Structures are given as C-alpha cells and as structure tokens.
Amino acid sequence: MSNFLNSSIGKKFLVSISGLFLITFLLVHLVVNSMILFDSTGVLFNQAAHFMGTNPIIKFVEPVLAIGFILHLLYAGIVTLQNQQARPVDYKKQHSGNSSKWASRNMFILGSLILIFLVIHISNFFWKMRFTGHELLEQGSTDGVENAYLLVTSLFIDWWWIDIVYVLGAVALGFHLSHAFWAGFQTLGLSNIKWRKRLDFLGLLYSILVAGGFALIPVWVKIASML
Amino acid sequence: MDLTLKIWRQADRKAKGRFEIYSIKNISPDSSFLEMLDVLNEQLVRDNAEPVAFDHDCREGICGMCSLFINGRAHGPDESITTCQLHMRKFRDGDTIVIEPWRACGFPVIKDLIVDRNAFDKILQAGGFISVNTNSVQDGNAIIIPKEKSDEAMDAAACIGCGACVATCKNSSAMLFVASKVSQLALLPQGKPEAVRRAKAMVAKMDELGFGGCTNTGACEVECPKNISLAHIARLNREFLLANLKP
Numbered sequence: 001m002s003n004f005l006n007s008s009i010g011k012k013f014l015v016s017i018s019g020l021f022l023i024t025f026l027l028v029h030l031v032v033n034s035m036i037l038f039d040s041t042g043v044l045f046n047q048a049a050h051f052m053g054t055n056p057i058i059k060f061v062e063p064v065l066a067i068g069f070i071l072h073l074l075y076a077g078i079v080t081l082q083n084q085q086a087r088p089v090d091y092k093k094q095h096s097g098n099s100s101k102w103a104s105r106n107m108f109i110l111g112s113l114i115l116i117f118l119v120i121h122i123s124n125f126f127w128k129m130r131f132t133g134h135e136l137l138e139q140g141s142t143d144g145v146e147n148a149y150l151l152v153t154s155l156f157i158d159w160w161w162i163d164i165v166y167v168l169g170a171v172a173l174g175f176h177l178s179h180a181f182w183a184g185f186q187t188l189g190l191s192n193i194k195w196r197k198r199l200d201f202l203g204l205l206y207s208i209l210v211a212g213g214f215a216l217i218p219v220w221v222k223i224a225s226m227l
Numbered sequence: 228m229d230l231t232l233k234i235w236r237q238a239d240r241k242a243k244g245r246f247e248i249y250s251i252k253n254i255s256p257d258s259s260f261l262e263m264l265d266v267l268n269e270q271l272v273r274d275n276a277e278p279v280a281f282d283h284d285c286r287e288g289i290c291g292m293c294s295l296f297i298n299g300r301a302h303g304p305d306e307s308i309t310t311c312q313l314h315m316r317k318f319r320d321g322d323t324i325v326i327e328p329w330r331a332c333g334f335p336v337i338k339d340l341i342v343d344r345n346a347f348d349k350i351l352q353a354g355g356f357i358s359v360n361t362n363s364v365q366d367g368n369a370i371i372i373p374k375e376k377s378d379e380a381m382d383a384a385a386c387i388g389c390g391a392c393v394a395t396c397k398n399s400s401a402m403l404f405v406a407s408k409v410s411q412l413a414l415l416p417q418g419k420p421e422a423v424r425r426a427k428a429m430v431a432k433m434d435e436l437g438f439g440g441c442t443n444t445g446a447c448e449v450e451c452p453k454n455i456s457l458a459h460i461a462r463l464n465r466e467f468l469l470a471n472l473k474p
C-alpha cells in the first residue's frame with residue numbers, strides 16, 4: 001500500500017476518486033439549493049436543509065465528505081509540488097495554448113480559488129446552521145425546522161458584493177469541473193477513444209449546469225428582492 | 228529568407244548556458260529546419276566558431292533523435308511531425324526563431340540543444356519487453372489476435388521515443404511514452420504473462436527518474452509526432468491499478 005501511495009499514479013488515484021465523490025456531492029448540493037428558486041416562501045428549502053442536517057445517512061456521509069475534501073486537497077497539493085520539481089529549468093518561450101486547454105493547466109490555481117470561496121461559504125451558512133446558530137434561523141421557525149431560507153436570502157439581498165463573490169466562486173468551480181470530469185475517469189483508467197468524447201461532453205454539460213445553477217441562486221434572490 | 232535565431236548554447240552538462248543570437252541569410256523556404264541549422268553551422272565553422280550541437284539521425288521522421296523546442300513548441304509549429312520534417316516555409320522572412328533543448332529533470336542537457344534521453348532506455352529496461360525462448364520459431368498463425376487489438380497495439384508501437392511528450396508537458400511527465408510501451412504489449416497475448424510486473428516496474432522507474440505525474444492536459448497527444456492517443460494512458464492507469472490489486 002505505501003508503495004502504491006508513493007507512486008505518481010497512486011497519488012492521482014486518490015485525487016481522482018475523492019474528486020469524483022465531490023462531483024456527486026455537488027449535484028446533491030445543487031438540488032437542495034435549487035429549492036430556493038422553486039419556492040419563494042422558503043418552506044421547501046427549509047425542509048430540505050432540515051433533512052440534510054438531521055438525516056442519519058447524511059450525517060454519516062458528512063465526515064466522509066470532509067475526509068474526501070482533505071484527501072483531494074492534500075494529494076493534489078503533493079502531486080502539484082512534485083510536478084513542479086520535474087522541470088528545474090523553464091523554457092524561455094512556451095506556447096501551451098496550442099496544445100492544451102487553460103483550465104487543464106491551472107487546476108491548482110482554480111482549486112485554490114475554490115478553497116478560498118469554500119471558507120467564506122462555510123462561515124456564511126454551514127457554520128451558523130450547525131454550530132453557532134443565528135437569530136435569523138430562529139425567526140418564524142416551526143417544529144424545529146430552522147429558517148435557513150431567511151439566513152441565505154438576507155445575506156444575498158443585503159450584500160451585493162457577496163453575490164459577486166458567489167458568482168465568481170461558481171465560475172472558478174465551473175472551469176475546474178470542465179477538466180475534472182473526464183480527467184477523473186481517465187486517471188482511474190475508465191476511458192478510451194470513444195468514451196473520451198462522451199465523458200468530455202457530459203463533463204461540459206455537468207460543469208455548465210453546476211456553475212450556472214450555483215451562480216443563478218444569489219443573482220435570482222437579489223433581483224427578485226428588487227422587483 | 229533572412230532570419231534571426233535565438234539559440235540555447237551550453238558547453239557541457241555542468242556549464243551554465245545562455246541564449247546566443249545569430250543572423251542567417253538566404254535560406255530557401257523549401258529547406259528543412261535541420262538543413263537551415265546545417266547552413267548556420269557551416270557559417271559558424273567558417274568563422275572559426277563552435278557549431279551548434281543538435282541531435283538528428285534519419286532525417287525522415289522515424290528515428291526520434293531530432294529534438295528541438297522551436298518557438299515555444301516541441302518539434303515546432305506543425306503538428307504530428309518531428310523537427311526533421313519541419314520546413315522553413317512554415318516561417319516568415321524576417322522572423323526571430325527561439326530554439327531550446329527539451330527541458331525536463333529526466334532529460335539533462337549534454338551540450339547546446341542535445342539532451343540525454345537515456346532515461347527512456349532505463350524505463351524500457353525495467354519492463355518494456357517480453358521474455359521468450361529464442362531459436363524455436365513459432366507458427367505466426369498459432370496465436371489468434373483480433374484485428375482491432377493488433378491495430379491498436381500497432382498504433383501504440385508507433386512511438387519513436389522522441390521525448391516530445393515530456394518536453395511539452397507542463398509536468399514533464401513521461402506518461403504518454405510509458406503508456407505506449409505498456410499498451411503495445413498489454414494488448415497482445417504475448418504480453419499478458421508479465422503484465423503485472425511490467426506496469427509496476429515501468430511506472431516505478433519513471434517516477435524514480437524524476438518525470439512528473441500526468442494531469443491529463445492532453446498536450447502530449449497534440450505534440451506527439453506519431454499521434455499516440457491518450458487512450459493508451461488510460462490503459463496504463465488501468466494496468467497499474469489492477470496490478471496493485473493483485474498480490
């Protein structure tokens with residue numbers, strides 16, 4: 001096992017498997033969040049958020065998710081550092097744009113941006129809902145179902161620049177995913193000439209859906225409040 | 228054509244190199260890139276200066292020796308060719324052309340534009356072979372191989388070991404080279420008995436020699452003169468992961 005994890009492919013295996021797990025998580029997360037768009041009373045979203053906060057299966061998956069995040073960051077960081085050492089003298093002139101896509105070359109930078117966003121995002125919502133509590137969560141809450149809808153929408157309505165941060169976060173995520181989707185399968189060996197095209201296409205659809213969906217929510221909430 | 232050349236000069240492995248600028252005149256657009264360098268070297272010899280050292284052998288795109296990073300791209304601006312197949316008509320009169328050696332930890336510069344690609348031989352020695360008894364020639368038709376498999380193995384076997392994949396990769400990864408060598412054997416029944424050992428040994432050697440890990444940018448596939456597909460890298464990943472599952 002230690003031999004495996006010392007090998008380049010072994011480390012990338014962990015990045016890929018944890019990444020594909022995070023890709024699944026994002027879809028679930030988007031479905032829950034989209035309740036904000038579908039019901040302006042907030043009841044649907046509050047119930048969904050309550051379910052995610054209390055369901056035993058989700059409770060079990062939560063630490064697994066945290067471990068997945070940490071593995072993904074850790075091993076992506078190790079692989080990136082090692083890869084940088086593989087070219088001690090740089091080219092004077094290199095035209096990378098002719099042979100590869102920008103996102104594929106900048107996964108670490110995109111990932112770091114996403115991490116910064118994640119810290120802001122967690123402190124905005126998850127931290128308050130799970131640990132510290134917040135007065136907005138209590139307002140109009142019934143049967144122990146907290147008013148997460150109010151917490152989320154007030155933030156998006158009161159601070160326009162937070163909306164911009166969320167849109168930028170979604171854009172960075174979209175670019176990251178546009179490369180990550182196919183690459184995750186490729187690293188696991190689950191691709192060939194035929195499937196590469198299919199996975200690339202699916203990956204594009206997926207990243208547009210996820211980035212578009214997450215970006216739409218703050219914008220929608222803000223605009224709806226101004227009408 | 229009149230050109231300005233910016234060429235990396237380095238006396239030996241240890242020396243600190245630098246770029247030198249040369250002007251060259253009256254180059255035919257129909258001459259090859261290496262012929263253009265020959266003209267430059269004749270000019271340098273005439274001037275009692277040290278000619279530029281660069282690798283070449285067959286000059287017909289099959290040996291993989293020529294190895295130049297030209298204007299920011301491995302083997303120059305064209306795709307699917309080696310440097311010796313590049314012609315001067317791809318450039319414009321008055322252009323400045325930057326010529327660098329392959330840059331990678333696994334490919335140290337020996338002199339000027341020549342790099343040491345022994346690392347590829349070491350990776351092959353680690354497992355890029357099959358063990359067979361000599362002298363008893365087998366019936367060629369005794370082992371039946373599906374056409375698609377033999378075609379794919381043949382495509383992988385087209386790799387000429389030029390190193391453009393490493394040179395162009397932002398991680399200096401040798402995955403495309405190793406994948407083609409693993410793939411050409413993994414696809415055929417003759418390669419199966421040693422598949423587990425081969426995948427492990429070749430990947431371990433590649434890591435040990437200082438090549439980076441693949442992050443699937445796909446640059447290698449675009450710059451490879453033999454169009455080796457990324458699908459072979461997927462097969463290498465598969466072979467390696469399965470090899471690690473076996474005791």
Ligand code: SF4
Binds near residue numbers: 447451453455
């Ligand atoms: S895979 Fe292509 S680029 Fe790499 S060594 Fe072989 S022929 Fe050259």
Ligand code: FES
Binds near residue numbers: 282312
């Ligand atoms: S010199 Fe043989 S391939 Fe270019």
